[in-house]
Amino acid sequence: MFNLSNLFIPAILFFALGFVSRLIRSDLKFPPDLAKALSIYLLVGIGLHGGMELAHSPINSALDAIGVALLLGFGLPLIAYAILIWLVRIDALNASAIAAHYGSVSAGTFLTAIAYLKSQGISYESYPVIMLAVMESPAIIVGLLLAKFSRRAESNNAGAAAGSNGEIKRLLHEAVTNGSVVLLFGSMLIGVIASPTNLAGITPFFSDIFMGALCLFLLEMGMDAARRIDEFRHVGLLLLGFGIAMPIIGGAIGVFVGHTVLALSVGGAALVGVLGASASYIAVPPAMRLAVPEANPSFYLTLSLGVTFPFNVLLGIPLYFHMAKAIAGV
């Protein structure tokens, strides 16, 4: 049932290459900013494709997808927070910051999932792309609020902590206007508004070489994931376990919601599962640096980049796909 050769798609293989290159202590290094540049390219690409597909989709289904995305975006970090506080037993501020990561999404994981589905010949709807864009921000807001309440609970001094109203408003503004969100929504809008003939001029740049760019991006991600292994001993076994358990939980919830509430196909439900399972590493970490400075960045970066991302890419994506098939009775 589980065929290892399914993983032998270039995207995943390049991830593995990056990982191995660090393990053997190669001096392979990306030039500065290349990963950031590739991120921008990939986000614009997904947004454009998503927008072009959505241009011929019924608006009601799109709105349903947005509603579910908001539910997941606000709900998953709360679930993560609860698990972190009661089962993993870490302090509230670290829990808030980590939970924010797991409620948000990873475009890199999403794109790898698309590559996987394509290699299996599975079709998928375009609604998960809207959900990707919508789910970037709510978790940041939840993390911010959880941290604020935790601080207030710890000290009885309402205004003394890092939660003055001006600062909170500013953090909220930054949460919804962060670069990734603007790129995703903006490109989607462009994909919807611009005419297909005009878009035909730019689609080669965003289609033909897209998967190749993803491979380069994943090469860097593999290297970065391997670097984080050094931090594992600071993170501890329980938290590392959370880094694997939470994506499975989020993935299951995503698949269930995608199939049952949104009535998506197997491919579509699998993608919603991937959204639920993924943890952000681009938009949320800087937001948490500002919003929850007391939290240890080593925890959330190691978990998101060192544990959850590799887990999702190597084991999670096929797992959520099989969950989607199982729930559809296929």
Next chain:
Amino acid sequence: MTELHREKLINIVANAALESRLVEIAIREGATGYTVTDARGGGASGTQYGVFDSDSNIHFMMIAPDHLLQRMLDELSVMIRKGHHMVVYVSNTEVLCKKNQAPE
């Protein structure tokens, strides 16, 4: 004769996400300018490889006359007390007088 006058050089190594906050402090407390360079390194927050925004650092420098130094340090201390990871170090420096600049 060209003159140098003595000022303080404030160096801050912080995560790139804090840049806008530091710029505001510089402007608010009257620094005449500031310079930012990208940096990477390691410390209590783990190693910052500079691959993503989240693990990129900046080296933020501003020059301030002695009488403004304390207020700037106070503001930076507030940030550190809130939990932001920053290293702030101050050194004496001598700055070339510009022709039109009135000595302090």
